[in-house]
Amino acid sequence: MPRAGEVDLAVAGGADGAYALGKLTSVVLDALADGATARGGPLPDGGPTAVAERLRAACAPVLPERGTGAEEALRTVVRAVAEGAADPAHPWCAAHLHCPPLAVAAAADLAAAALNPSMDSWDQAPAAAVLEQDVTAALADLVYPGRAAADALVTSGGTESNLVALLLARERARAAGAATVRVVCGANAHHSVRRAAWLLDLPEPVTVAAPGGRLDPDAVDRALARTTGPALVVATAGTTDEGLVDPLPELGSVAARHGAELHVDAAYGGPLLFSERLAPRLDGLTAATSVTFDLHKLGWQPVAAGVLAVADGAALAPLALRADYLNADDDGEAGLPDLLGRSIRTTRRPDVLKVAATLRALGRDGLGALVEHCVDAAHAFAALVDAHPRLRRRPGDIGISTVLFRPTAADAAAPADGDALVAEVRRRLLTEGRAVVGRAVAEDADGTRRLWLKATLLHPRAAGEDLAGLLDLVAATAARTSTTHPQEPEGPR
């Protein structure tokens, strides 16, 4: 045995594991608090070079010849990563579909790590497998209410969910004698749809127009009319850039008219279903053959907590797999559950544990209230933008909890310079460690596509007043940037 302190080589499991784990988690909690205090804002200042230097000053070499012991290592590495984090727990860290996890979910994830069930065979996850079965059934019922055949898989996120959805569509097409399936998606679809088609070696997806950020059913109609063989229409409920929901009922009708299937990427919007008030925004969802649905966006789970729901569990049959060490026939006949067909991964962490703890802690109404809070916060934020003398909101609907806006100073410049100013304001906020806001290209009222700043409001507690200061900061940074904006290197024009 290596000679080292008790806690250095302690395993996390068993009745004794909790003791060592408790000792070490208290080091982690202190390091998290210290790192956050040292950072003092939503992200570290100084930009990429300074962040890298600080991290390396603390953590290099990352693979030393001799170890420093568990406590020193945790103190050092966790503190450095916390100090250098873009922390979505800060209300001004609002760029992406990158949520602040609830403490209840993060705490449950500790149990997942300590117990380390692997979801690919019953004898690695006896109880966790049952929990996953029940939670996925509940989520399938949320998406497809009352549909007994509905089922759902846990995935690593929207990208994997979309990949599996396209894979299953490909296999259905082949089972029906076709060579492949043709994907028809909007210009507003997430990049993972095209990436999945590439991975699966499908034909290049047909991309149709999404005027104003929403997929146009007439354009889909025309695209399907030109398509031969099986087709899969991919719609989005909560676009990445704007949080908009495609017209699902119309898209369902168009797809049905052409005998095409519908997949809805509701990675962002799916949790609207927790709220009675907001669920109607997803009307038409049940016409989909499959639905992507994340709980690490709205849902406040640490990554990963992805879901793929299917209207009919029989659709999952192509994932079935036999590997004698995990699901031998005779074990199945003797009653050992077969979990291998529930994922394209093999070894798989029990992401369901944190989800189950959160669903139980908050209940459907609690989660619905948090979703409503974010939607309301976005409307309040939009009103603040509208009232702001030096900012302008993108005309049109507010996405689920996403607001696009830009400094009016950007409008005064030539279009390309205006966009450059927007991008520069964002980078300046980032490199100064002041705020994390996103960027998106979207149509202005006159149809011109412009660059906007993007606020994605996912904080379950932050409200309008927490965000008012962010707008003043953006406006002030824009004013500072427009006067100091670097000219073309060639000199004055």
Added chain:
Amino acid sequence: MPRAGEVDLAVAGGADGAYALGKLTSVVLDALADGATARGGPLPDGGPTAVAERLRAACAPVLPERGTGAEEALRTVVRAVAEGAADPAHPWCAAHLHCPPLAVAAAADLAAAALNPSMDSWDQAPAAAVLEQDVTAALADLVYPGRAAADALVTSGGTESNLVALLLARERARAAGAATVRVVCGANAHHSVRRAAWLLDLPEPVTVAAPGGRLDPDAVDRALARTTGPALVVATAGTTDEGLVDPLPELGSVAARHGAELHVDAAYGGPLLFSERLAPRLDGLTAATSVTFDLHKLGWQPVAAGVLAVADGAALAPLALRADYLNADDDGEAGLPDLLGRSIRTTRRPDVLKVAATLRALGRDGLGALVEHCVDAAHAFAALVDAHPRLRRRPGDIGISTVLFRPTAADAAAPADGDALVAEVRRRLLTEGRAVVGRAVAEDADGTRRLWLKATLLHPRAAGEDLAGLLDLVAATAARTSTTHPQEPEGPR
């Protein structure tokens, strides 16, 4: 805002998050200890039905209309999952490549969950991205010492690593003008190789013989001679069934002679490289274009901690991807790092954090010593089997830390009945909650393929004496099973 207690809606991040998280992690630690005590062994007793009933009695409904609060939810869900876990921290839970995580790794994973960096853009993971860059560089150097161009990706495990390896091979083949790549693998290869070929729509892999559990270079030579166009030989360093290492130097030579590439699935065996004494078992590895390498097997990380190392980082170019919200050109020009081409996932948890904490805590020599411990424990275990009057070891080499054995009572029966007895003993140990041992089909001395029990020794502290009792238990269970073994339903033969 929803009305609920402070801790119920607390987020895990920020300087304040640690307080709520501390309160809740102490609930989790108690629940883990309570659950382990209630279980009282390596896995719950009663088999699938009883386990499901107990879990549901505690946890149903999994999506209540109203929540129970964070503390109640954690206490209930974590305790139920812990009570119903197959816990690899128990030395008699030794079926699979399913390791007991070190407490240091599990504690670091808590920080990952609380901070929730997402590894797809710099502004979601400023410091974590640097840490990942340095850790993957160090692991790439471990696999390809001194090769400056080597690089590595973090994956969700061996299955994703193999998938990406085959994807990159496909894209290289296409860049060279070929239609596809032909995979040549052994009968001993992990099922994920064939699954990846299916997913990527490659031709069915050519499967060649693996007599005695190792891929036969002459058979690969013959297979490559019959193959036209680009080919990828997939070898295994640490087979799932036996822990055997394919003859890498010979396979590298054969592949090179045919202009084929070599990928080595060292998901299990890769960490031998941490040990000076054991690293030579992987001689020939550096001839591989890519190497799969897991740290959630030997490496003692909670799932997931997968790695794909490549000899030349330029091989990763096909993963490059442009998504303006994550890596716009002008952001790249302004110095913001582009992380999107580092994975086939988009949103991605910082699995590197726990890996970095572990590497720093133990150092290369500490990890090497733990790997050596497992290898030595397997040899000690094999010696105990050899000395046991009622057990017999599979003839031949001991795999990395895997030992195959069976009750001699199984040899006394007709071959099919003997195999049925072995399977029944395993299931009985499982359903009685006594031990988790695996199963594998492998050749006996006479060339007959038989079913064996499998012990995969991954516990970093358990030694021979902890395992002696397991052998007596297996022998006693076999004796009990052989007399009560259910006859064919038709009646006596």
